[in-house]
Amino acid sequence: MLLDIQNVEAGYGSAPPVLRGLSLQVEDNRSYCVIGPNGAGKSTLLKTIVGILRPRRGTIRFQGESIEGLRPDEILQKGICFVPQDRSLFPEMTVQENLRMGGFLIRDRRLLRERLDRVYELFPILRDRTNQVAGTLSGGQQQMLALARTLMIEPKLLCVDEPSLGLAPGIVDQVFETLTEFRKQGMTVLLVEQNAVRGLSWADWGFVLDLGALRFEGPADGILENPQIRELYLGRLAARGEE
Amino acid sequence: MNELQVLILGLLLGGVYALMASGLTLLFGVMRVVNLAHAAFIVVGAYGAYFAFELLGLDPFVALGLIMPAFFLLGMGLYRLLFPRIEGSPRFGEMTVLMTFGLALIIEGLLAFYFTGIFRSVDPPYATQAFILGPVFVPRAQLYASLTSVVLLMGLWAFLRMTRTGYAIRATMQNRVAAQVVGVNVRRISTVSFGIGMALAGAAGTLVSFIFTFFPARHWQWIAILLALIVLGGMGSLKGAVVGAVVLAVASSFVSDRIGPTWAPMTFFAALFVTLMVRPRGLFGKEIDR
Numbered sequence: 001m002l003l004d005i006q007n008v009e010a011g012y013g014s015a016p017p018v019l020r021g022l023s024l025q026v027e028d029n030r031s032y033c034v035i036g037p038n039g040a041g042k043s044t045l046l047k048t049i050v051g052i053l054r055p056r057r058g059t060i061r062f063q064g065e066s067i068e069g070l071r072p073d074e075i076l077q078k079g080i081c082f083v084p085q086d087r088s089l090f091p092e093m094t095v096q097e098n099l100r101m102g103g104f105l106i107r108d109r110r111l112l113r114e115r116l117d118r119v120y121e122l123f124p125i126l127r128d129r130t131n132q133v134a135g136t137l138s139g140g141q142q143q144m145l146a147l148a149r150t151l152m153i154e155p156k157l158l159c160v161d162e163p164s165l166g167l168a169p170g171i172v173d174q175v176f177e178t179l180t181e182f183r184k185q186g187m188t189v190l191l192v193e194q195n196a197v198r199g200l201s202w203a204d205w206g207f208v209l210d211l212g213a214l215r216f217e218g219p220a221d222g223i224l225e226n227p228q229i230r231e232l233y234l235g236r237l238a239a240r241g242e243e
Numbered sequence: 244m245n246e247l248q249v250l251i252l253g254l255l256l257g258g259v260y261a262l263m264a265s266g267l268t269l270l271f272g273v274m275r276v277v278n279l280a281h282a283a284f285i286v287v288g289a290y291g292a293y294f295a296f297e298l299l300g301l302d303p304f305v306a307l308g309l310i311m312p313a314f315f316l317l318g319m320g321l322y323r324l325l326f327p328r329i330e331g332s333p334r335f336g337e338m339t340v341l342m343t344f345g346l347a348l349i350i351e352g353l354l355a356f357y358f359t360g361i362f363r364s365v366d367p368p369y370a371t372q373a374f375i376l377g378p379v380f381v382p383r384a385q386l387y388a389s390l391t392s393v394v395l396l397m398g399l400w401a402f403l404r405m406t407r408t409g410y411a412i413r414a415t416m417q418n419r420v421a422a423q424v425v426g427v428n429v430r431r432i433s434t435v436s437f438g439i440g441m442a443l444a445g446a447a448g449t450l451v452s453f454i455f456t457f458f459p460a461r462h463w464q465w466i467a468i469l470l471a472l473i474v475l476g477g478m479g480s481l482k483g484a485v486v487g488a489v490v491l492a493v494a495s496s497f498v499s500d501r502i503g504p505t506w507a508p509m510t511f512f513a514a515l516f517v518t519l520m521v522r523p524r525g526l527f528g529k530e531i532d533r
Contacts, residue, residue, distance in 0.1 A: 012333075013332075013333030014333055015333075050424070051423075052420065052423055052424075071428060071430075072423040072424065072426070072429075073423070073426040073427060073428045076424075076425070076426040077426065081424075082424050083424075084420060084421075084424060086420075088418055088420050088421030088424050089418070089421060090413075090414050090417045090418055090421060090422075091417055091418070092413075092417050093413070093414070093417065097410075100410075101410065101414055101422075101425050102425050104407075104410075104411065104414075104425045104426045104427060105425075105426040149425070153426075
């Protein structure tokens with residue numbers, strides 16, 4: 001098992017918890033999609049896994065090692081990478097500087113150079129814009145840069161929060177193709193997606209979150225066809241996704 | 244005085260103000276902390292230079308080499324002592340204002356208790372000399388202080404642009420979450436930044452020790468001026484702090500010369516009001532994210 005989350009409770013400041021005793025398991029080399037209504041705790045789950053939020057209770061184990069309470073940089077070092085919803089680039093730095101920051105933990109200059117070359121090979125569009133300031137890229141390009149940046153440290157588990165948010169349909173296709181490519185490279189991807197149909201048809205396995213706990217899990221295509229879940233959680237989302 | 248003379252004096256003053264403001268704006272950029280004790284630490288730096296000169300006979304430019312590292316360490320220690328207590332608080336912003344305000348009061352009280360409220364200044368030989376260049380004179384103390392500021396600010400700029408830690412500091416300034424996401428230890432970077440901010444305050448204090456008079460309560464006036472010029476430049480922007488400092492120092496020199504010295508401080512507050520009304524984020528500032 002790659003990731004084992006048990007009874008995690010987490011939230012912001014002194015507000016009531018968003019995650020209320022959530023448990024779920026992630027296996028190696030699969031792709032997962034987390035769906036659920038707004039406020040279900042999807043983003044909070046990812047932030048808690050990567051250490052931006054500290055769980056108030058519960059345990060998180062990654063490859064058998066306990067990681068709850070570690071700093072984000074320590075968790076990254078263990079091989080869990082995160083792409084937040086707002087893409088979290090450094091707007092005043094160039095594409096190249098952003099990629100180099102992606103490899104901030106790599107102190108070996110030669111390795112850094114190699115990784116950078118590989119990223120440019122996979123994303124020729126970034127090579128063309130290597131000296132452009134990230135803040136001036138289009139939304140789709142920014143998302144590509146944010147995804148490409150994670151390749152700098154070759155994580156075992158990649159957590160992506162709503163990569164399709166605010167992007168044109170054609171660009172969304174590219175984003176999912178990229179995620180498929182990452183899967184082929186041996187990464188396990190844990191995706192949070194508002195567009196449930198899109199996300200579930202891409203993933204192997206689906207998690208349905210509601211009110212801060214896991215309500216259902218199963219093979220992704222099964223979830224799409226389960227009439228009860230469709231009615232309860234996919235309702236309008238599914239309809240929108242199929243338009 | 245002729246325009247050139249006023250301009251030169253304003254520029255020299257601006258160089259020193261820029262250094263005084265740099266630590267303040269750096270800290271705001273990295274940590275979103277308005278350090279109201281920043282000017283109080285400048286006063287402490289000035290006292291440090293004063294006693295180094297009076298007791299040890301050290302020229303302020305020699306004392307600079309001791310005060311900066313000492314302040315750097317003091318800053319990191321203070322950060323570790325004070326900030327972890329409030330870091331997780333949902334009212335972090337408000338708490339830092341109260342805490343640094345309290346710190347300023349404590350520092351002022353201690354200075355007044357031990358060193359009294361007497362007006363002081365360091366008096367090296369060049370403090371009262373000037374270069375005469377045709378129609379204008381250039382006070383040597385101001386010139387040296389300003390040039391040293393420029394050198395230190397260029398050093399800071401190079402550090403932020405060229406070192407791994409510098410990249411991490413800029414990354415944290417641009418996007419704190421993103422910095423965490425790529426593996427920057429944001430707490431370590433905050434600690435180092437606080438140290439750097441303090442070293443800059445110590446350096447500024449050393450330089451102002453021989454161009455201004457100082458006393459424990461002097462910091463209130465300075466922090467007001469510094470806040471005005473970093474608001475004009477844009478909170479958290481180093482470029483903004485430098486531009487704001489030079490623009491307002493020159494403007495206040497002209498006000499002082501044409502209208503009268505008592506009106507000079509008004510320049511800063513007028514600029515503060517106009518900035519907040521017309522362009523609250525300042526010249527080079529970003530919209531403040533919540």
